[in-house]
Amino acid sequence: MMETLRLSGLMDASKPCGEGFDKLSPHGLGHGLKAKPIEPLTTGLKTMDLEKSVSQVIEAYKKAVSGKDAEALMRLYDPKVRVFDAWGVWSYEGSAAWQRAVQAWFTSLGAERVLVAFEDTQVMVHAESALVSTIATYAASSAQGEPLRSLQNRLTWGMRLKGHQLRIVHEHTSAPMGFEDMKAILQRNVAS
Helix, strand or coil, X not given: CEEEEECCCCCCCCCXXXXXXXXXXXXXXXXXXXXXXXXXXXXXXXXXXXXXXXXXXXXXXHHXXXXXXXXXXXXXXXXXXXXXXXXXXXXXXXXXXXHHHHHHHHHHCCCCEEEEEEEEEEEEEECCEEEEEEEEEEEEECCCCCEEEEEEEEEEEEEEXXXXXXXXXXXXXXXXXXXXXXXXXXXXXXXX
16 A cells, blocks of 8 residues: 655745745644645646656566566666665665666576565655655565565655656665664564
8 A cells, every 4th residue: 555645835945945844843744734735746747647657666666676677677767866775885876886786686586586565655745756665575486486585674765757757866775773683674573
């Protein structure tokens, strides 16, 4: 299930940068700030079209990972993307660096296949951008379809319209660390 929140009233382009943040409480939206439909997009796309584009990116991501199709996956990213991945490297600057990491991941899988599922997905849209926050489960299976292992990450995408294409301009994956052992927690405990 995907929850969508349309934001307006946070920023006003006619006011100095940062004005409007005083409406945010320390606990998120608050102090009279309400989710409501946004103004029409300058590109002529409607809000529902932007929400549909987000869903299309999510499905294209799942399909590209499942098919180990690095080229299809990279078409979802902006050339200047910044990726904060949870594995091994502090950040990837630009699509060329990220593509090398993606290709190495897909190659390391050999005959295995990875299916991606998103849950607790939240989408916020405003003007020509979207923010996606989700729990992503990556489940590996053998060439024969037998389950091998799975892990979960917290995944956030910052997305922006480039022409008529919604592209990922920032990706951040993370997992919480255990207080006692300082190890990544790769399976979500739903009770927490």
